[in-house]
Amino acid sequence: MEFLRPTSVQEAVEALAVRQGRARILAGGTDLVVRLKDGLETARSLIGLGRCVELRGVREESGQIVIGAMTTHEELARSMFLRRVAPVLAEAAEEVGSVQIRQRGTIGGNVVNASPSADLVPPLHVLGATVVLVSRAGVRPLGIEEFATGPKQTRIRPEELLVELRFPRPREDELQRYFKLGQRRALACAKVSLAFRARSTAGVLRDVRIACGAVAPTVVRAREAERALEGTLPTADAIRRACAALARDIRPIDDVRSTAAWRLAACAELLRRAVPELV
Structure with missing residues (x-):
């Protein structure tokens, strides 16, 4: 199996495009690695995003809260900024798995995994979040309610990478x-x-x-x-x-x-x- 470790979103998107649907994205690996080991998933190439530092963190940008897809559950749970502006999401992140899972698992993985029981997805729905997808063709925003179509099924295309989630900054009250x-x-x-x-x-x-x-x-x-x-x-x-x-x-x-x-x-x-x- 080929294992790639790009250092930027551009590199990751290029790697996806070249492999034309034959590669899988590895974020925290808390679900994918287990499924690969159990033979429930196959992949000719894995693209690990651990070196893409631009995909991490929580920030405010033009009245929007922006969360990088590689931000971990633990980072969300511990973010004092997020606890102030979107406590529903911080509370949900604190409920995910064990300490070890929260340290590895990411918000992007939780969304792309498309489990009906995913902890972070109900808060993202009430926050009116948008999933931001990037490919060679450009940027494609998609509302969180449109993204998942069923268990383990989403509208993400093989050549697309989920880079961030955005939602309008909630009111203080x-x-x-x-x-x-x-x-x-x-x-x-x-x-x-x-x-x-x-x-x-x-x-x-x-x-x-x-x-x-x-x-x-x-x-x-x-x-x-x-x-x-x-x-x-x-x-x-x-x-x-x-x-x-x-x-x-x-x-x-x-x-x-x-x-x-x-x-x-x-x-x-x-x-x-x-x-x-x-x-």
Whole structure:
């Protein structure tokens, strides 16, 4: 197997273009290396991005928060800037795997892996993130909601490299939280997860955004539940209506981790936890 270690995005993109779909990108390797070892993936060439320093870090640029694709979960979780402007994403990063996984795994890998239970993707949905893809042909931005089409399936092209994620800087008065339920309190994939974002103006919820993980083939925005809460005081009746609406937004299944019925009930419970805690 050929192993390449480019030192710039331009080099990495050129290597992808030359190999015409026969190369795989290696970021943190926490998923790909395991799948290669188990024979679930094959690759003639691996392009490691560890030397591409331009792909790391969190910054603000023209009113946008920009996160390099090689930024690790641990870097996100420890970023005081991110905890101030987008705590929902920092909280989710802190929930990923073990310390070792957080030190290696990257936000780009978490997104490209396209797991319905990925921790970082529900927060990116409520933040309105854009995935920035680069190839020889140029830059192609794609909304996070368009990116994944199913488990392990995305709209990234073989010649494209995910270089960063962007979202508008949230307002200082926003309310953001991430909740996750797994088999254990730590070191567990989500059986169900929920990201919540809103503003509270005189107790009234505005700009409500909810995204759920592990309840459909991809992470989903819960727009029916959002509409049920938008412009309301978070009374018990309003929350109950939102939970009922949430059941129309999601499509959980029975699998080895849990049942569809449990996921429906658990997702509603996470929404009940989110709203009162925030307001």
